[in-house]
Amino acid sequence: MIDERFELPTSAGERQVLETFLEFQRGALVRKCADLDDRQFRSRSVPTSRLSLAGLVRHLAGVERWYFQAVIADAFPGSLFTTFTADFDDVEAATCEATFDMWQAEVETSRRIAAERSLNVVGRHPGTGEQHSLRWVLHHMIDEYARHLGHADMLREAIDGRTGE
Template sequence: MTTERPAPPVRAGERETLRAFLDFQRATLVMKTDGLTDEDLRRRSSPPSTLSLLGLVRHMAEVERTWFRRVINGEDLPLVWSAEGDFQAAYDARTATRAEAFEAWKAEVAHARRIERAADSLDVTGYQPRWGEHVSLRLVMLHLIHEYARHNGHADFLREAIDGTVGA
C-alpha cells in the first residue's frame, strides 16, 4: 500500500493552510508504516528507546482525541488506552496490532476533522486543564502540526532501523 500525501497549498487562507499542513503530517506518519507487518510495527528498533511505530500511531490517536474532543469540544471522555489518564500507556504497543491502532487513530482523526469544520472560526476556544487556560482552535491545529512533525522525525529513525527505508 502506498499512502498519498496532500500537497499543502502555496497560496490559501489561514484555515485551509493549517488544515492541509495537518493532513500532510498525518499522511506522513501513515507513510512511515506502509508495507510493514504488525511485528515490524511493534519493533522497538532504536535501543535503548522502547518507542515503536505502532506506539507512535497509538500516541497520536490520544493526541487527536485530547486536543480536539476533550479540549475544543469539551467532551468528558477517557483516553483510548488509559482510563487513569496515563498518556504514556499508548506507547506500549507490545501486544497491539495495526488494525487496532489505526482503527482508533482513524476514528479520532475523523472526529477532529468534524470538530474543526464545525467550528465557526479559528478563534473558537476550549479549556486545556494541563495548561490551566483556554486555547484557540488555531493553537490546537498548530500544536498538532508540531506534534506530528516531531514524531514523524522519530518515525524516520524507527523505520530506517527496521528495513532501511528512508525519505519523505
C-alpha cells in the same frame, strides 16, 4: 495503506493552509508505517527504548483525542489507554490494522470538530484551565506530528532502511 499525497497550497487562506499542512503530516505518518508486518510495527529502535511506530501512532491518536475533544469540544470521552505511558509501553499485542483504525477514528472526530468551529473558538485545558484557540490547536498538532515523524523516520530506517517521504 494508500499513499494519498497532495500538493500543499502556496497561496491560500489561513484555515486551508493549516488544515492542509496537518493533513499532509497525518498522511506522512501513514506512509512511514506502510508495508510493515505487525512485528515490525511493534519493534523498538533499540532494546532499551520505549519508542516504536505502534507507540507513536497510539500516542498521536491520544493527542488528537485530547486537543480536539477535551480542549476544543469540552467533551472528553476518556483516555484511550489505562496509563499515561501505555501508548508506548503496552504495544505487545498491537496490530497495524487495529492501531490505525483507532487512530483514524480519532482523526475523523478531530476533523469534524474543527470543521464545526471557527479558528477563533477557544477551549480550555481541563487540567490547567489554560485557554487554547482552534488556531493554536491546529498549529500545535502540525508541530506534534512533525516532531514524531522524525522519530518515525529513525524507527523505519532501523527496520528496513527506508526513510523520508
